[in-house]
Amino acid sequence: MIPPTSPHIVPRLRAGRDAGPRGWGARALGFALFIPTFLRELVLANLSVARTVLFRRVADLAPDFLEYDVSGLRPLEIVVLTHCITLTPGTTSVKLDDACTRLVVHALDGREPDEICLSIKRSLEDPILRWTR
Numbered sequence: 001m002i003p004p005t006s007p008h009i010v011p012r013l014r015a016g017r018d019a020g021p022r023g024w025g026a027r028a029l030g031f032a033l034f035i036p037t038f039l040r041e042l043v044l045a046n047l048s049v050a051r052t053v054l055f056r057r058v059a060d061l062a063p064d065f066l067e068y069d070v071s072g073l074r075p076l077e078i079v080v081l082t083h084c085i086t087l088t089p090g091t092t093s094v095k096l097d098d099a100c101t102r103l104v105v106h107a108l109d110g111r112e113p114d115e116i117c118l119s120i121k122r123s124l125e126d127p128i129l130r131w132t133r
Helices: 024-055 075-087 113-132
Strands: 064-069 091-096 102-107
Touching: 024 075, 024 113, 064 113, 075 091, 075 102, 075 113, 102 113
Parallel strands: none
Antiparallel strands: 064 102, 091 102
């Protein structure tokens, strides 16, 4: 039996920018899991924006532009990510730089840009990479 920390197993379990290629079965499963993950994020974002609109004062909001690193992503992954960001309320993809390494995102409440970028990575980018790589 191969121990769980064996280098033969770890690359297959990794999903991300540095993950190796995976078979079509794992990618199909990744896509099947992406759909409910994205729908969950869509519902949560709608609830968050509704709560913001109904219960927060306009003076308390801090809309802002932030940059999200997309270096290392393939063109299809960038397109899917930008569409997912735009479809979730509260954020909008604005512009991709000429080198295709930075994506400008507008956030309804941009007081914590690092937290927003981490949330995009965890809830959108990582699930996308599970089915594209």
